Amino acid sequence: MRKVKNIIPEVVVRRLPRYFRLLSELEREGKDRISSSVISKRLNITASQVRQDFSHFGAFGLQGYGYDVNFLKEEIKNILGLDKEYNVVIIGAGNIGKALANYKKFNNQGINITAVFDIQTKNIELPNGLEVSHIDTFSDFAKNNKVDIAVITTQGEAVEDLAKTIKECSIPAIWNFSHFYIQSDEKTAVENINLNESMFTLIYLLNNLENK
Amino acid sequence: MRKVKNIIPEVVVRRLPRYFRLLSELEREGKDRISSSVISKRLNITASQVRQDFSHFGAFGLQGYGYDVNFLKEEIKNILGLDKEYNVVIIGAGNIGKALANYKKFNNQGINITAVFDIQTKNIELPNGLEVSHIDTFSDFAKNNKVDIAVITTQGEAVEDLAKTIKECSIPAIWNFSHFYIQSDEKTAVENINLNESMFTLIYLLNNLENK
DNA sequence: AAATATGTTAATATATAGTTAAAAATGTAA
């Protein structure tokens, strides 16, 4: 059995998708082995850190050889949990909701958008025969269907209540695009994407470029 | 003159917008003073860290009293650079591009979307009389108009070239929503928002909830 | 006088970078 330290630091977890992406690229390029120094160059992460990151999960590489691209990719895929299937519902059929529903990349990755909800079920074009359901039917849907991830793309005050409802429905993950900051807890993983915060950070960086 | 340490750690910078948001909320709630312990509770950041963060910029508070909400908000606003105006162009008039163009919150914050570009200038509804211009006219536009921030919402291989063009036009900030990771440099601030990476991280967190 | 609450310093924890012994691959010569 693989030696795995119990808790992987979140900084490391957040680098895993980048490694995964690079390894997918390398596979497309036909490469079948890779060294930490090459990974270092392509991702702008020190080679030492690359090895340190991988060592959290055990020994993936071979001294004098490097890493097997396909093996490493599959390992990271498994660590991330991308070997399983996930049902995703989108709440809010505005521009962001539509953008996510149409996001091609998710389809071939075990991420299935199974429903879209909004306060108005108007004529919105969605792929794969998806239709917009009324938000009032959300709770029932969540009770009768396996929902792994709820995506919040609505704005306004109602988000706080919505987050409560999602947690009550025992949906274990929230991808939150609203202004409201949702706290993760023991039963709910949360990924907050706050466009305002991101833009403000960018503006700070823009104004402080010379400090870099 | 305020005592300011030269380099503010990026982790601190990334918390500033959260403080700013809380302070705006507090202002709306009619509060005119606030303590680090209350900030701590509302943002789930330790009080000690709150004080440590602020101390990077000098002394904002008063012992035994706390912080003046409006003063602190204005200080953070200035630190972030939100007292100035920014011209933003959006490249890509797909769903994400449209979503950002319609983003109400930006208008009253000195963030002005001045142009939208795409490979097809078709009939896309945009606010404030904005029209979609052809991407081929982008370079000329950037040379003849002050552009502070370029937003990339296109996908596909062309992004790498686009980033190069943007840097050549001396646009000092890129808000990147594409899959391609753009590296910041001395002359270009970059904020990468990678939905795939965020989703994959969320999936990891979802599968490792009990570790929290 | 007691309670509150900052700013700063010190201590702890976490993250990143550097170093090295050992393992494997490669190259070369007989």
Place this chain on the structure above:
DNA sequence: TTACATTTTTAACTATATATTAACATATTT
């Protein structure tokens, strides 16, 4: 083909840097 020296590269360890938390002296309010 085999022996063996050289090169490559990891895994583990060590050192440094950064970030977070705790502690406390000092100032203000009540």
